[in-house]
Amino acid sequence: MSRQLAMLTLLLAGCSDHLVGLSGAPTPLARIQVQVEGDLAPLRPPGTENETPQLRVALVWGAQWLNEPFCFLPPESSEADLLIQAGCRDSLGFAPARVAANVAVEVGVPATLDLFDLPAADVMVGDVTARIAYGSLIVYDDRDGSGTLELRRPSRDGPEGPPPPDGGPVVDSKDIVYGASFVSMALPDRRLAFREGGFLTAAAFYPRAGCEPPPPGFSLLSAGGFSLDEARAAAILGRLPEEDPATCATSTLDQAVVTIALTRPADVREVACRVRRTDGSVRYNEPPGDASVLTGRTWACVGFPTLGSDPVPGQQLVIAAGADESCMGLTHYALKSCEEDPGCATPQWDRTASPPDWWPCQVQPAP
Amino acid sequence: MRLSIGVRAVLVLVLTLVLAARPPVAHAEEGIGDLRVDAGLVVGLPAALPTGTSTGVGVGVTHGHTLAWGARVSWSNATEYTTSWAVTHADLRLRAIGAFERSAGRGSFALRLGAGGTLVHETRTRNQGMRAGLEGSDLETSAWTMLPGADLELAVALRIAGPWAFVLSGGPSLHLRSSQIEAGWIGGVGVAWQP
Numbered sequence: 001m002s003r004q005l006a007m008l009t010l011l012l013a014g015c016s017d018h019l020v021g022l023s024g025a026p027t028p029l030a031r032i033q034v035q036v037e038g039d040l041a042p043l044r045p046p047g048t049e050n051e052t053p054q055l056r057v058a059l060v061w062g063a064q065w066l067n068e069p070f071c072f073l074p075p076e077s078s079e080a081d082l083l084i085q086a087g088c089r090d091s092l093g094f095a096p097a098r099v100a101a102n103v104a105v106e107v108g109v110p111a112t113l114d115l116f117d118l119p120a121a122d123v124m125v126g127d128v129t130a131r132i133a134y135g136s137l138i139v140y141d142d143r144d145g146s147g148t149l150e151l152r153r154p155s156r157d158g159p160e161g162p163p164p165p166d167g168g169p170v171v172d173s174k175d176i177v178y179g180a181s182f183v184s185m186a187l188p189d190r191r192l193a194f195r196e197g198g199f200l201t202a203a204a205f206y207p208r209a210g211c212e213p214p215p216p217g218f219s220l221l222s223a224g225g226f227s228l229d230e231a232r233a234a235a236i237l238g239r240l241p242e243e244d245p246a247t248c249a250t251s252t253l254d255q256a257v258v259t260i261a262l263t264r265p266a267d268v269r270e271v272a273c274r275v276r277r278t279d280g281s282v283r284y285n286e287p288p289g290d291a292s293v294l295t296g297r298t299w300a301c302v303g304f305p306t307l308g309s310d311p312v313p314g315q316q317l318v319i320a321a322g323a324d325e326s327c328m329g330l331t332h333y334a335l336k337s338c339e340e341d342p343g344c345a346t347p348q349w350d351r352t353a354s355p356p357d358w359w360p361c362q363v364q365p366a367p
Numbered sequence: 368m369r370l371s372i373g374v375r376a377v378l379v380l381v382l383t384l385v386l387a388a389r390p391p392v393a394h395a396e397e398g399i400g401d402l403r404v405d406a407g408l409v410v411g412l413p414a415a416l417p418t419g420t421s422t423g424v425g426v427g428v429t430h431g432h433t434l435a436w437g438a439r440v441s442w443s444n445a446t447e448y449t450t451s452w453a454v455t456h457a458d459l460r461l462r463a464i465g466a467f468e469r470s471a472g473r474g475s476f477a478l479r480l481g482a483g484g485t486l487v488h489e490t491r492t493r494n495q496g497m498r499a500g501l502e503g504s505d506l507e508t509s510a511w512t513m514l515p516g517a518d519l520e521l522a523v524a525l526r527i528a529g530p531w532a533f534v535l536s537g538g539p540s541l542h543l544r545s546s547q548i549e550a551g552w553i554g555g556v557g558v559a560w561q562p
Contacts, residue, residue, distance in 0.1 A: 017545055018510035019415050019456075019489045026451030027506075029499035116451070118495045196498065217500035 028114035030218045032059065032192065032253055034103070035110045036139050036179070038262030043178060045265060054142040055178070057105050057260065058149035059113055059192065060271070061123040062134045062182075063097035064205050066280035069305040070318065070330070072228070079300035080318075086298035087320025087330040091228060092185040094136050094206070095275045097123045102148045105139070110257060113137070119194050125205040130198035132214065134191045134206045134221075136182035138271055139260050143174040150175055152273045154321060154329030172326050173272070179263045180271045182206075185231075188247065190222045190258055202240070209240035211248030220256050222249040273327035284337040286349045287317070291358035293331070297322055301361035304334075304342050312343040315361040335363060400562050403429045405524075405534050407557010409441040413456045414485045414514055414542045414551065421445035421458055425555055435466040439481055441555075452491050459486040460553075462518060474525040474532075481518040485542060486511065516542040518553050532559040 034057050044053070071088035075081035089095075098120075103113040119133035126132060140149050150173035182189040185206060199213040208223045224247025234241040277283070298320040304312035314336070321329040335351040338344035355363050409425040423443025429435040439462045446455040462481030469476050489510045496506040522536035537554030 017415075017512045017514075019487060019512050020454075020491060020508075020510070021416055021456075021489070022418075022447060022449050022452065022454055024452070024491070027493050027496065027501065029493070029495060029501065118499055 026116055028116055029118060030115040030194075030253055032113045032115065032137070032220075033110055033257040034105065034113055034137055035257050035259050036105050036107050036262060037259055038107065038179070040107060040178065040262055043262055043264055045176065048141070048143070048176065051141075051143065054145065055105050055107065056102050056140060056142045056147075056149070057111065057113055058099050058138045058140060059101045059115060059135050060096045060138050060149065060151075061098050061100055061119050062136060062191075062206060063095045063123070063275065063278055064125050065095045065275045065278040067091040068277075068280050068282050068330070069307050070282070070302065072232070073305050076302055077300070080302045083298050083300040083302075083318055083320055083330075086323075087318070087328055089270045089273070089275070089328045090184045090186060092226075092231060094180070094182050094184060094189075094271050095278075096136070096138075096151050096272060097274075099149050099151065100135065102142075107262070124194075124196070125203060126197070126200055128197065130196075130200050132193060132195045132199065132203070132205065134182070134193055136180045136189075136191060136271055137258050137260055138177055138181075138268075139179040139262065140272065141176045141178060143176060149173075149177075149272060152269075152326045154273065154276055154325075154327040175272065176265050177268050177272045178265060179260045180268050181258050181260050183268055183271055185223075185225055185241075186227060187225045188223070189225060190220060192258075193219050193221050195219070204240060207240040208243050208248065210242040210245050212250055214250060215252075218253050220251045220253060220258060223247055269326065270328060276329060281340065282332055283339055284316070284332045284334045284342055285339075286337075287333045287335065287351060287356050287359060289356060291356075293319055293333075294358070294360075299360075310343060314342070314363075316342065317359070317361050335359065401430050401432060401435075403435075403437075403559050403561040405429075405532075405557055405559035407534060407555050409443050409553065409555045411443060411458075411540060411553035412551030413443075413445040413447075414458045414460075414516060414540075415487045415489070415512070415544060415549075416445060416447055416454065416456050419445040419447040419456075421456065423458075425460070425557070427464070429464065429466060431466075431468075433468055435468055435477070437464050437466070438462065439464055441553075448494070451494055453494060455490040455492075457488040457490075459488075460484075460516065460518075461486070462516075466522070474523060477522040477524070479518075479520045479522050479536065479538075481520070483516065485514045485516045487514060514542045514544050516540065520553065520555075524559055526561075530560050530562045532561060534559045 071084055072091040075084055101113055101115045103111050105111045124131040124133045152173050182191040193214040195214045195216050211223055214221055223243045226241040231241040300318055301315045302318055317333040319331045334342050335355050336347045338348045352363055406426040409423050411421050413419050413421040421443040425441030427439035429437030441460045444457045462483040464479055464481040466477045466479040492507045518540045520536045520538035524532045524534045526532040534557050540551040540553040542549050
């Protein structure tokens with residue numbers, strides 16, 4: 001008996017332990033094959049040629065956003081048109097919400113980007129029965145060595161911009177974007193999709209009407225794009241702009257390598273710029289005391305564009321972000337207005353009786 | 368002076384046995400047999416997880432009086448979570464036991480030493496893996512192992528009606544894993560049948 005017990009003990013002690021428990025590396029939830037193509041040297045901005053580039057690819061989930069009416073309605077004047085060119089981001093462009101994953105890459109060498117977290121509910125559009133997230137794969141030079149793409153904000157955020165975590169001054173990202181798989185719906189794009197549940201064909205979240213709905217789970221989608229004029233025309237008819245079905249494609253992650261072409265940073269920088277307001281609303285400001293806000297910037301005096309609501313008399317001064325700033329943006333000044341509504345019954349400020357000396361626009365007389 | 372939990376447990380055990388000491392009443396005089404079967408709920412630290420509470424059921428058989436011997440089997444289950452994994456451990460404890468037992472009034476106290484093995488079945492499920500469409504070993508893995516183990520329990524039994532008694536037990540538990548002894552604890556509550 002004792003011999004049998006001893007043998008049993010030895011047997012038990014000899015069992016190999018295959019348990020992992022709470023430790024162990026997590027399995028990626030998705031693996032995306034990427035490859036960067038092109039010649040980086042001629043694209044590098046002045047002053048960065050002598051740096052050693054640290055190219056990385058980031059997966060960035062897209063934000064649902066709407067441009068302000070001034071940017072997508074037909075311009076009322078040539079000055080307004082110039083201002084739109086200088087300060088409005090592409091109304092069909094990709095706007096980032098959150099960086100999900102990063103991987104170091106070399107030009108011409110395939111790399112695998114591992115995704116360890118699913119997109120959170122705030123980057124998915126729809127309800128729990130049918131929702132979807134779209135992501136763009138962005139190539140960037142990680143100049144600050146942080147290992148991740150830092151998203152930028154328009155620098156003229158003013159009081160609505162969030163304060164930096166340490167309470168210090170806002171420091172803009174040094175990262176330079178050199179390309180993206182999904183820049184704009186006005187261009188051919190290749191995007192990562194994550195779908196849960198059904199698919200809402202009427203949803204206007206980076207729509208690709210005319211293409212097959214994305215399959216459930218992760219997939220890579222391609223589309224040829226449509227113009228802003230086509231989008232306007234479709235909107236008037238209450239429809240979504242149509243993609244050319246011949247340009248549509250869907251593939252699984254293990255079938256495809258996402259090739260991203262290196263591009264001039266000026267053409268793609270907005271994909272790393274957050275939008276100030278995602279609902280298309282405008283924040284109006286009281287004019288400052290001096291004209292320094294106009295220095296070196298494109299500006300125009302324009303009316304208050306509306307989308308079917310009562311017209312607001314008078315003019316506003318709209319100023320574009322400077323060419324040296326990292327993101328496009330507009331700042332609106334009005335002599336009489338509330339922050340959210342220039343036609344409000346009780347204005348938060350009224351300078352119509354004593355406008356600043358430098359005020360270049362029409363003055364609506366005080367009642 | 369602070370005493371470790373183990374030392375305090377032993378002191379409580381000794382004190383309990385001393386207080387319970389009284390002229391023993393022969394089981395035969397009370398009409399109680401040598402065989403006892405008990406079953407109930409089991410709770411304890413998982414054998415191979417550093418945290419959590421494993422809950423389940425157990426059953427035991429002992430034979431004898433002052434010095435008894437027998438066997439116990441218990442199955443318990445615990446699930447713990449990290450940001451990436453949900454880990455479930457099912458512990459099947461197989462013990463040969465020896466017990467030192469004293470009767471006290473309608474009850475009895477016993478110091479029970481069990482030794483044997485604990486068969487651990489591990490299931491690891493990747494959080495969000497099903498939503499992401501993972502399959503196979505990317506989604507879930509499982510493994511088995513047998514760990515040598517031993518338990519020292521103080522068991523208190525109180526006879527309620529006829530051969531039926533209420534049983535409460537608990538004490539330290541040890542497992543040998545990767546050449547290291549890992550301490551834990553185990554407890555139980557249940558009923559015993561002793562004709």
